[in-house]
Amino acid sequence: MGSKIPLATVLRLSRYYRRLAHLEGQGMNTISSKKLGEVEGVTSSQVRKDLSLFGSFGTKGLGYPVPELKRNIAYILGLDRKWRVGLVGVGNVGSALTAYKEFHKQGFDIVVAFDNDKRKIGSKRGELVVRDVEDIEEYLKQEKVDMMILAVPADQAQKVAEKVVGCGIRAILNFAPISLRLPPCVFVRDENMVIELEALSFSLMNRRLIE
Amino acid sequence: MGSKIPLATVLRLSRYYRRLAHLEGQGMNTISSKKLGEVEGVTSSQVRKDLSLFGSFGTKGLGYPVPELKRNIAYILGLDRKWRVGLVGVGNVGSALTAYKEFHKQGFDIVVAFDNDKRKIGSKRGELVVRDVEDIEEYLKQEKVDMMILAVPADQAQKVAEKVVGCGIRAILNFAPISLRLPPCVFVRDENMVIELEALSFSLMNRRLIE
Numbered sequence: 001m002g003s004k005i006p007l008a009t010v011l012r013l014s015r016y017y018r019r020l021a022h023l024e025g026q027g028m029n030t031i032s033s034k035k036l037g038e039v040e041g042v043t044s045s046q047v048r049k050d051l052s053l054f055g056s057f058g059t060k061g062l063g064y065p066v067p068e069l070k071r072n073i074a075y076i077l078g079l080d081r082k083w084r085v086g087l088v089g090v091g092n093v094g095s096a097l098t099a100y101k102e103f104h105k106q107g108f109d110i111v112v113a114f115d116n117d118k119r120k121i122g123s124k125r126g127e128l129v130v131r132d133v134e135d136i137e138e139y140l141k142q143e144k145v146d147m148m149i150l151a152v153p154a155d156q157a158q159k160v161a162e163k164v165v166g167c168g169i170r171a172i173l174n175f176a177p178i179s180l181r182l183p184p185c186v187f188v189r190d191e192n193m194v195i196e197l198e199a200l201s202f203s204l205m206n207r208r209l210i211e
Numbered sequence: 212m213g214s215k216i217p218l219a220t221v222l223r224l225s226r227y228y229r230r231l232a233h234l235e236g237q238g239m240n241t242i243s244s245k246k247l248g249e250v251e252g253v254t255s256s257q258v259r260k261d262l263s264l265f266g267s268f269g270t271k272g273l274g275y276p277v278p279e280l281k282r283n284i285a286y287i288l289g290l291d292r293k294w295r296v297g298l299v300g301v302g303n304v305g306s307a308l309t310a311y312k313e314f315h316k317q318g319f320d321i322v323v324a325f326d327n328d329k330r331k332i333g334s335k336r337g338e339l340v341v342r343d344v345e346d347i348e349e350y351l352k353q354e355k356v357d358m359m360i361l362a363v364p365a366d367q368a369q370k371v372a373e374k375v376v377g378c379g380i381r382a383i384l385n386f387a388p389i390s391l392r393l394p395p396c397v398f399v400r401d402e403n404m405v406i407e408l409e410a411l412s413f414s415l416m417n418r419r420l421i422e
Contacts, residue, residue: 008219010413014406018388078412085408096307102388102405108412147411171411173404177229177313187414189407193384194313195225196400197296200358200382201289201319202221203398 009050012042013073016050020070032063079107086145086169087113088160090120090130093175094151098125110149112139116156133160140167147171154178161188220261223253224284227261231281243274290318297356297380298324299371301331301341304386305362309336321360323350327367344371351378358382365389372399 016036023031033051034044051057051064054076058064074080085108087094097103098110113125114133121132131139139145148164150157150172157176164172165186172188174180180188227247234242244262245255262268262275265287269275285291296319298305308314309321324336325344332343342350350356359375361368361383368387375383376397383399385391391399 005417007410010410011406013413014403014409015390017409019390076413076416077409078416079409083408083412092307092310096303097404099303100404102403103408106405106409108405108408146415147408171415173407173411179226179230187411189410191404191407192225192313193308193311193402194317194319195222196384196402197294197314197319197358198225198228198288198290198317199218199221199400200384200398201294202224202287204357204382205287205289206216 005053009053010077012046012050013077015042016047017070017073017077017079020066020073024066024070028066030063031066031069033058036064081107083108083146084111084144085109086111086140086148086164087151088115088133088136088148088164089151089153089175090115090125091151094149095125097149097151098128112143112145114139136160136163137167140164140169145169147173149173149175151175216264220264221288223257223261224288226253227258228281228284228288228290231277231284235277235281239277241274242277242280244269247275292318294319294357295322295355296320297322297351297359297375298362299326299344299347299359299375300362300364300386301326301336302362305360306336308360308362309339323354323356325350347371347374348378351375351380356380358384360384360386362386 019036020031032044033047037044037047055072057069057072085103087097087110090098090113094113098113103110110128112131113128114131114136115121116133120130123130148169150160152160154176157174157178158180161172161174161180161182165182170186172180172182172186173191174188175191177192177194179190182188230247231242243255244258248255248258266283268280268283296314298308298321301309301324305324309324314321321339323342324339325342325347326332327344331341334341359380361371363371365387368385368389369391372383372385372391372393376393381397383391383397385399385401388403388405390401393399
Protein backbone atom coordinates (compact mmCIF):
# COMPACT_ATOMS: atom_id res chain seq x y z
CA MET A 1 0.00 0.00 0.00
CA GLY A 2 3.07 2.25 -0.12
CA SER A 3 2.79 2.87 -3.85
CA LYS A 4 0.98 5.78 -5.40
CA ILE A 5 -2.55 5.32 -6.67
CA PRO A 6 -3.42 6.72 -10.11
CA LEU A 7 -6.14 9.36 -9.94
CA ALA A 8 -8.00 7.50 -12.70
CA THR A 9 -8.22 4.47 -10.39
CA VAL A 10 -9.71 6.58 -7.60
CA LEU A 11 -12.33 7.99 -9.98
CA ARG A 12 -13.14 4.46 -11.21
CA LEU A 13 -13.58 3.23 -7.63
CA SER A 14 -16.39 5.78 -7.29
CA ARG A 15 -18.02 4.35 -10.38
CA TYR A 16 -17.62 0.71 -9.22
CA TYR A 17 -19.15 1.76 -5.92
CA ARG A 18 -22.25 3.15 -7.66
CA ARG A 19 -22.60 0.05 -9.80
CA LEU A 20 -22.31 -2.21 -6.74
CA ALA A 21 -24.91 -0.16 -4.85
CA HIS A 22 -27.26 -0.51 -7.83
CA LEU A 23 -26.67 -4.28 -8.07
CA GLU A 24 -27.07 -4.74 -4.33
CA GLY A 25 -30.42 -2.99 -4.64
CA GLN A 26 -31.35 -5.61 -7.24
CA GLY A 27 -30.43 -8.38 -4.82
CA MET A 28 -27.30 -9.58 -6.65
CA ASN A 29 -24.82 -11.42 -4.42
CA THR A 30 -21.71 -11.85 -6.55
CA ILE A 31 -20.31 -10.17 -9.63
CA SER A 32 -17.46 -10.91 -12.03
CA SER A 33 -14.82 -8.29 -12.82
CA LYS A 34 -16.12 -8.33 -16.40
CA LYS A 35 -19.65 -7.41 -15.31
CA LEU A 36 -18.42 -4.82 -12.86
CA GLY A 37 -16.53 -2.97 -15.56
CA GLU A 38 -19.05 -3.50 -18.32
CA VAL A 39 -21.37 -0.54 -17.97
CA GLU A 40 -18.48 1.83 -17.37
CA GLY A 41 -16.60 0.62 -20.45
CA VAL A 42 -13.72 -0.75 -18.37
CA THR A 43 -12.06 -4.10 -19.15
CA SER A 44 -12.10 -6.91 -16.59
CA SER A 45 -8.32 -6.79 -16.25
CA GLN A 46 -8.50 -3.06 -15.46
CA VAL A 47 -11.10 -3.75 -12.76
CA ARG A 48 -8.89 -6.46 -11.24
CA LYS A 49 -5.83 -4.21 -11.42
CA ASP A 50 -7.66 -1.30 -9.77
CA LEU A 51 -8.96 -3.43 -6.90
CA SER A 52 -5.67 -5.30 -6.40
CA LEU A 53 -4.05 -2.00 -5.41
CA PHE A 54 -6.07 -2.12 -2.19
CA GLY A 55 -6.11 -5.79 -1.30
CA SER A 56 -7.53 -9.14 -2.30
CA PHE A 57 -11.30 -9.00 -2.52
CA GLY A 58 -12.62 -11.71 -4.84
CA THR A 59 -12.41 -15.48 -5.17
CA LYS A 60 -11.07 -16.87 -8.42
CA GLY A 61 -13.91 -18.26 -10.50
CA LEU A 62 -16.54 -16.98 -8.09
CA GLY A 63 -16.15 -13.26 -8.56
CA TYR A 64 -16.59 -10.55 -5.96
CA PRO A 65 -19.20 -10.60 -3.19
CA VAL A 66 -21.34 -7.52 -3.96
CA PRO A 67 -22.22 -6.18 -0.47
CA GLU A 68 -18.74 -6.84 0.91
CA LEU A 69 -16.90 -5.24 -2.03
CA LYS A 70 -19.22 -2.24 -1.85
CA ARG A 71 -18.47 -1.88 1.86
CA ASN A 72 -14.72 -2.18 1.21
CA ILE A 73 -14.76 0.48 -1.50
CA ALA A 74 -16.84 2.76 0.73
CA TYR A 75 -14.15 2.36 3.37
CA ILE A 76 -11.32 3.04 0.89
CA LEU A 77 -13.01 6.20 -0.42
CA GLY A 78 -14.01 7.37 3.05
CA LEU A 79 -17.73 7.05 2.35
CA ASP A 80 -18.47 5.30 5.64
CA ARG A 81 -18.24 8.56 7.54
CA LYS A 82 -19.45 12.17 7.40
CA TRP A 83 -17.36 14.93 5.87
CA ARG A 84 -17.75 18.61 6.78
CA VAL A 85 -17.54 20.72 3.65
CA GLY A 86 -17.19 24.51 3.44
CA LEU A 87 -18.26 26.59 0.44
CA VAL A 88 -16.93 29.94 -0.71
CA GLY A 89 -19.07 31.80 -3.25
CA VAL A 90 -22.85 31.55 -3.39
CA GLY A 91 -23.42 32.79 -6.93
CA ASN A 92 -25.30 30.58 -9.37
CA VAL A 93 -22.94 27.64 -9.13
CA GLY A 94 -22.47 27.85 -5.36
CA SER A 95 -26.20 28.15 -4.72
CA ALA A 96 -26.87 25.11 -6.89
CA LEU A 97 -24.29 23.15 -4.89
CA THR A 98 -25.98 23.96 -1.57
CA ALA A 99 -29.16 22.39 -2.99
CA TYR A 100 -27.42 19.39 -4.61
CA LYS A 101 -28.90 16.45 -2.69
CA GLU A 102 -26.34 13.87 -3.84
CA PHE A 103 -23.65 15.45 -1.65
CA HIS A 104 -25.58 14.91 1.55
CA LYS A 105 -26.70 11.43 0.51
CA GLN A 106 -23.06 10.37 0.21
CA GLY A 107 -21.99 11.89 3.51
CA PHE A 108 -20.71 15.27 2.31
CA ASP A 109 -22.44 18.00 4.32
CA ILE A 110 -22.00 21.62 3.37
CA VAL A 111 -21.86 23.09 6.88
CA VAL A 112 -20.89 26.69 6.06
CA ALA A 113 -21.06 29.09 3.11
CA PHE A 114 -19.23 32.38 2.59
CA ASP A 115 -19.52 35.27 0.14
CA ASN A 116 -18.11 38.79 -0.16
CA ASP A 117 -21.32 40.33 -1.53
CA LYS A 118 -22.98 42.42 1.19
CA ARG A 119 -26.40 41.71 -0.37
CA LYS A 120 -25.87 37.97 0.04
CA ILE A 121 -24.32 37.96 3.52
CA GLY A 122 -27.01 36.99 6.05
CA SER A 123 -29.31 35.52 3.38
CA LYS A 124 -30.18 31.85 3.47
CA ARG A 125 -29.56 28.89 1.16
CA GLY A 126 -31.77 26.17 2.58
CA GLU A 127 -30.72 26.01 6.24
CA LEU A 128 -27.38 27.71 5.64
CA VAL A 129 -26.89 31.38 6.49
CA VAL A 130 -24.34 33.01 4.16
CA ARG A 131 -21.41 34.43 6.13
CA ASP A 132 -18.99 37.23 5.35
CA VAL A 133 -15.86 35.82 3.66
CA GLU A 134 -13.85 38.22 5.84
CA ASP A 135 -14.67 35.92 8.77
CA ILE A 136 -13.45 32.74 7.04
CA GLU A 137 -10.15 32.41 8.93
CA GLU A 138 -11.79 32.95 12.29
CA TYR A 139 -14.44 30.34 11.44
CA LEU A 140 -11.93 27.74 10.21
CA LYS A 141 -9.86 28.16 13.36
CA GLN A 142 -12.86 27.44 15.57
CA GLU A 143 -14.85 24.88 13.59
CA LYS A 144 -13.71 21.66 11.99
CA VAL A 145 -14.01 21.69 8.18
CA ASP A 146 -12.54 18.81 6.16
CA MET A 147 -12.62 20.21 2.64
CA MET A 148 -13.56 23.39 0.80
CA ILE A 149 -15.45 24.04 -2.41
CA LEU A 150 -14.43 27.27 -4.15
CA ALA A 151 -17.11 28.70 -6.42
CA VAL A 152 -15.65 32.19 -6.70
CA PRO A 153 -14.64 34.24 -9.77
CA ALA A 154 -11.29 33.39 -11.39
CA ASP A 155 -9.55 36.54 -10.14
CA GLN A 156 -10.36 35.74 -6.50
CA ALA A 157 -9.75 31.98 -6.43
CA GLN A 158 -5.98 32.00 -5.76
CA LYS A 159 -6.29 34.44 -2.87
CA VAL A 160 -9.18 32.53 -1.24
CA ALA A 161 -7.38 29.20 -1.76
CA GLU A 162 -4.22 30.46 -0.04
CA LYS A 163 -6.29 31.73 2.85
CA VAL A 164 -8.04 28.39 3.50
CA VAL A 165 -4.81 26.44 3.02
CA GLY A 166 -3.26 28.73 5.63
CA CYS A 167 -6.03 27.57 7.98
CA GLY A 168 -5.09 23.92 7.46
CA ILE A 169 -7.44 22.89 4.63
CA ARG A 170 -5.81 20.12 2.55
CA ALA A 171 -8.53 19.26 -0.01
CA ILE A 172 -10.17 21.70 -2.41
CA LEU A 173 -12.74 21.36 -5.18
CA ASN A 174 -12.21 24.40 -7.42
CA PHE A 175 -14.91 25.64 -9.78
CA ALA A 176 -13.00 28.76 -10.85
CA PRO A 177 -11.65 28.43 -14.41
CA ILE A 178 -7.99 28.79 -13.41
CA SER A 179 -5.29 26.43 -12.12
CA LEU A 180 -4.50 27.13 -8.48
CA ARG A 181 -0.86 27.19 -7.40
CA LEU A 182 -0.74 25.55 -3.99
CA PRO A 183 1.72 23.45 -1.95
CA PRO A 184 1.86 19.75 -2.95
CA CYS A 185 0.31 18.77 0.40
CA VAL A 186 -3.00 20.18 -0.87
CA PHE A 187 -5.11 17.97 -3.10
CA VAL A 188 -7.06 20.02 -5.65
CA ARG A 189 -9.68 18.90 -8.13
CA ASP A 190 -10.61 21.40 -10.82
CA GLU A 191 -14.21 21.24 -11.88
CA ASN A 192 -14.33 23.07 -15.17
CA MET A 193 -17.59 22.45 -16.92
CA VAL A 194 -16.39 24.13 -20.11
CA ILE A 195 -13.72 21.43 -20.46
CA GLU A 196 -16.48 18.81 -20.46
CA LEU A 197 -18.23 20.61 -23.31
CA GLU A 198 -14.91 20.89 -25.15
CA ALA A 199 -14.59 17.10 -25.02
CA LEU A 200 -18.05 16.97 -26.61
CA SER A 201 -17.15 19.39 -29.39
CA PHE A 202 -13.94 17.44 -30.02
CA SER A 203 -15.98 14.25 -30.29
CA LEU A 204 -18.32 15.87 -32.81
CA MET A 205 -15.41 17.05 -34.94
CA ASN A 206 -13.49 13.75 -34.68
CA ARG A 207 -16.11 11.02 -34.80
CA ARG A 208 -15.05 7.74 -33.17
CA LEU A 209 -11.62 9.13 -32.37
CA ILE A 210 -11.86 9.09 -28.59
CA GLU A 211 -10.92 5.90 -26.81
CA MET B 212 -4.63 10.75 -37.62
CA GLY B 213 -6.43 7.44 -37.97
CA SER B 214 -5.59 6.27 -34.46
CA LYS B 215 -7.79 6.75 -31.46
CA ILE B 216 -7.12 9.64 -29.13
CA PRO B 217 -7.10 8.99 -25.36
CA LEU B 218 -9.78 10.97 -23.55
CA ALA B 219 -7.13 12.14 -21.07
CA THR B 220 -5.27 13.77 -24.00
CA VAL B 221 -8.41 15.63 -25.08
CA LEU B 222 -8.96 16.92 -21.55
CA ARG B 223 -5.30 18.01 -21.35
CA LEU B 224 -5.60 19.88 -24.65
CA SER B 225 -8.28 22.01 -22.97
CA ARG B 226 -5.85 22.79 -20.19
CA TYR B 227 -2.96 23.59 -22.55
CA TYR B 228 -5.33 25.89 -24.43
CA ARG B 229 -6.12 27.83 -21.23
CA ARG B 230 -2.47 28.10 -20.30
CA LEU B 231 -1.58 29.36 -23.80
CA ALA B 232 -4.40 31.93 -23.69
CA HIS B 233 -3.07 33.15 -20.34
CA LEU B 234 0.52 33.36 -21.63
CA GLU B 235 -0.56 35.08 -24.84
CA GLY B 236 -2.29 37.68 -22.65
CA GLN B 237 1.08 38.23 -20.95
CA GLY B 238 2.74 38.82 -24.33
CA MET B 239 4.78 35.59 -24.39
CA ASN B 240 5.74 34.46 -27.90
CA THR B 241 7.20 30.97 -27.45
CA ILE B 242 6.98 28.29 -24.81
CA SER B 243 8.81 25.02 -24.12
CA SER B 244 6.91 21.77 -23.62
CA LYS B 245 8.26 21.77 -20.07
CA LYS B 246 6.77 25.18 -19.30
CA LEU B 247 3.50 24.30 -21.00
CA GLY B 248 3.01 21.26 -18.80
CA GLU B 249 4.42 22.76 -15.63
CA VAL B 250 1.39 24.35 -14.00
CA GLU B 251 -0.81 21.38 -14.86
CA GLY B 252 1.67 18.91 -13.39
CA VAL B 253 2.30 17.25 -16.77
CA THR B 254 5.79 16.19 -17.91
CA SER B 255 7.35 17.72 -21.02
CA SER B 256 7.36 14.33 -22.76
CA GLN B 257 3.61 13.96 -22.10
CA VAL B 258 3.00 17.40 -23.61
CA ARG B 259 5.03 16.48 -26.70
CA LYS B 260 3.26 13.13 -26.98
CA ASP B 261 -0.19 14.72 -26.70
CA LEU B 262 0.54 17.33 -29.34
CA SER B 263 2.29 14.91 -31.70
CA LEU B 264 -1.02 13.04 -32.07
CA PHE B 265 -2.31 16.01 -34.06
CA GLY B 266 0.70 17.12 -36.05
CA SER B 267 4.06 18.82 -35.77
CA PHE B 268 3.77 22.17 -34.05
CA GLY B 269 7.06 23.20 -32.46
CA THR B 270 10.66 23.71 -33.54
CA LYS B 271 13.32 21.68 -31.76
CA GLY B 272 15.18 23.88 -29.31
CA LEU B 273 12.90 26.83 -29.93
CA GLY B 274 9.69 25.51 -28.40
CA TYR B 275 6.16 26.20 -29.54
CA PRO B 276 4.93 29.53 -30.89
CA VAL B 277 2.25 30.56 -28.36
CA PRO B 278 -0.42 32.26 -30.52
CA GLU B 279 -0.12 29.67 -33.30
CA LEU B 280 -0.30 26.66 -30.98
CA LYS B 281 -3.27 28.19 -29.20
CA ARG B 282 -5.01 28.67 -32.57
CA ASN B 283 -4.22 25.09 -33.57
CA ILE B 284 -5.59 23.62 -30.35
CA ALA B 285 -8.70 25.79 -30.67
CA TYR B 286 -9.20 24.30 -34.12
CA ILE B 287 -8.63 20.73 -32.89
CA LEU B 288 -11.13 21.15 -30.04
CA GLY B 289 -13.64 22.98 -32.20
CA LEU B 290 -13.33 26.22 -30.24
CA ASP B 291 -13.07 28.40 -33.36
CA ARG B 292 -16.81 28.11 -33.97
CA LYS B 293 -20.13 28.41 -32.17
CA TRP B 294 -21.93 25.37 -30.75
CA ARG B 295 -25.68 25.27 -30.14
CA VAL B 296 -26.37 23.55 -26.84
CA GLY B 297 -29.74 22.34 -25.53
CA LEU B 298 -30.54 21.87 -21.84
CA VAL B 299 -33.07 19.53 -20.24
CA GLY B 300 -33.91 20.25 -16.61
CA VAL B 301 -33.88 23.72 -15.07
CA GLY B 302 -33.66 22.77 -11.40
CA ASN B 303 -30.81 24.15 -9.31
CA VAL B 304 -28.05 22.70 -11.45
CA GLY B 305 -29.71 23.50 -14.79
CA SER B 306 -30.49 27.07 -13.76
CA ALA B 307 -26.90 27.59 -12.66
CA LEU B 308 -25.71 26.32 -16.05
CA THR B 309 -27.87 28.83 -17.96
CA ALA B 310 -26.10 31.58 -16.02
CA TYR B 311 -22.59 30.10 -16.32
CA LYS B 312 -20.76 32.73 -18.36
CA GLU B 313 -17.76 30.56 -19.27
CA PHE B 314 -19.88 28.49 -21.68
CA HIS B 315 -20.79 31.47 -23.84
CA LYS B 316 -17.26 32.89 -23.67
CA GLN B 317 -15.91 29.69 -25.19
CA GLY B 318 -18.52 29.47 -27.94
CA PHE B 319 -21.07 27.17 -26.27
CA ASP B 320 -24.48 28.85 -26.40
CA ILE B 321 -27.40 27.35 -24.54
CA VAL B 322 -30.12 28.08 -27.09
CA VAL B 323 -33.02 26.15 -25.56
CA ALA B 324 -34.08 24.80 -22.16
CA PHE B 325 -36.75 22.23 -21.32
CA ASP B 326 -38.45 21.06 -18.15
CA ASN B 327 -41.45 18.92 -17.24
CA ASP B 328 -42.57 21.06 -14.30
CA LYS B 329 -45.64 23.07 -15.29
CA ARG B 330 -44.64 25.82 -12.84
CA LYS B 331 -41.33 26.28 -14.65
CA ILE B 332 -42.58 26.03 -18.25
CA GLY B 333 -42.89 29.54 -19.67
CA SER B 334 -40.65 31.08 -16.98
CA LYS B 335 -37.37 32.70 -17.97
CA ARG B 336 -33.71 31.97 -17.22
CA GLY B 337 -31.96 35.08 -18.47
CA GLU B 338 -33.15 35.38 -22.07
CA LEU B 339 -34.25 31.74 -22.31
CA VAL B 340 -37.91 30.79 -21.98
CA VAL B 341 -38.30 27.32 -20.44
CA ARG B 342 -40.17 25.00 -22.80
CA ASP B 343 -42.26 21.91 -22.15
CA VAL B 344 -40.08 18.79 -22.41
CA GLU B 345 -42.99 17.17 -24.27
CA ASP B 346 -42.09 19.40 -27.22
CA ILE B 347 -38.42 18.37 -27.31
CA GLU B 348 -38.63 16.07 -30.33
CA GLU B 349 -40.57 18.59 -32.37
CA TYR B 350 -38.03 21.27 -31.48
CA LEU B 351 -34.99 19.13 -32.28
CA LYS B 352 -36.46 18.20 -35.66
CA GLN B 353 -36.89 21.84 -36.60
CA GLU B 354 -33.91 23.56 -34.98
CA LYS B 355 -30.24 22.67 -35.15
CA VAL B 356 -28.80 21.65 -31.78
CA ASP B 357 -25.25 20.24 -31.60
CA MET B 358 -25.17 18.81 -28.09
CA MET B 359 -27.42 18.38 -25.08
CA ILE B 360 -26.87 18.88 -21.37
CA LEU B 361 -29.07 16.66 -19.19
CA ALA B 362 -29.67 18.05 -15.70
CA VAL B 363 -32.66 15.86 -14.86
CA PRO B 364 -33.25 13.45 -11.94
CA ALA B 365 -31.59 10.02 -12.17
CA ASP B 366 -34.85 8.18 -12.86
CA GLN B 367 -35.61 10.31 -15.93
CA ALA B 368 -32.16 10.59 -17.50
CA GLN B 369 -32.16 7.36 -19.55
CA LYS B 370 -35.58 8.11 -21.09
CA VAL B 371 -34.67 11.69 -21.98
CA ALA B 372 -31.30 10.59 -23.35
CA GLU B 373 -32.89 8.01 -25.65
CA LYS B 374 -35.34 10.62 -26.88
CA VAL B 375 -32.67 13.15 -27.87
CA VAL B 376 -30.45 10.46 -29.39
CA GLY B 377 -33.47 9.42 -31.46
CA CYS B 378 -33.53 12.99 -32.78
CA GLY B 379 -29.92 12.74 -33.92
CA ILE B 380 -28.03 14.16 -30.93
CA ARG B 381 -24.56 12.56 -30.72
CA ALA B 382 -22.95 14.37 -27.77
CA ILE B 383 -24.35 14.55 -24.23
CA LEU B 384 -23.14 16.04 -20.98
CA ASN B 385 -25.00 14.14 -18.25
CA PHE B 386 -25.39 15.55 -14.73
CA ALA B 387 -27.70 12.76 -13.53
CA PRO B 388 -25.89 10.40 -11.12
CA ILE B 389 -26.34 7.31 -13.31
CA SER B 390 -24.49 5.78 -16.26
CA LEU B 391 -26.53 6.13 -19.45
CA ARG B 392 -26.76 3.13 -21.78
CA LEU B 393 -26.58 4.54 -25.31
CA PRO B 394 -25.29 3.42 -28.72
CA PRO B 395 -21.49 3.76 -29.18
CA CYS B 396 -22.04 6.51 -31.77
CA VAL B 397 -23.08 8.80 -28.90
CA PHE B 398 -20.32 10.45 -26.90
CA VAL B 399 -21.33 10.95 -23.27
CA ARG B 400 -19.51 12.75 -20.50
CA ASP B 401 -20.80 12.17 -16.98
CA GLU B 402 -20.48 15.15 -14.69
CA ASN B 403 -20.86 13.74 -11.23
CA MET B 404 -19.85 16.28 -8.66
CA VAL B 405 -20.03 13.72 -5.84
CA ILE B 406 -17.23 11.75 -7.51
CA GLU B 407 -15.02 14.83 -7.31
CA LEU B 408 -15.67 15.09 -3.58
CA GLU B 409 -14.97 11.37 -3.21
CA ALA B 410 -11.52 11.93 -4.72
CA LEU B 411 -11.01 14.61 -2.05
CA SER B 412 -12.08 12.32 0.79
CA PHE B 413 -9.82 9.58 -0.60
CA SER B 414 -6.92 12.05 -0.65
CA LEU B 415 -7.58 13.01 2.98
CA MET B 416 -7.61 9.37 4.05
CA ASN B 417 -4.55 8.42 1.99
CA ARG B 418 -2.20 11.39 2.18
CA ARG B 419 0.21 11.68 -0.76
CA LEU B 420 -1.12 8.49 -2.29
CA ILE B 421 -2.61 9.98 -5.44
CA GLU B 422 -0.31 10.41 -8.44
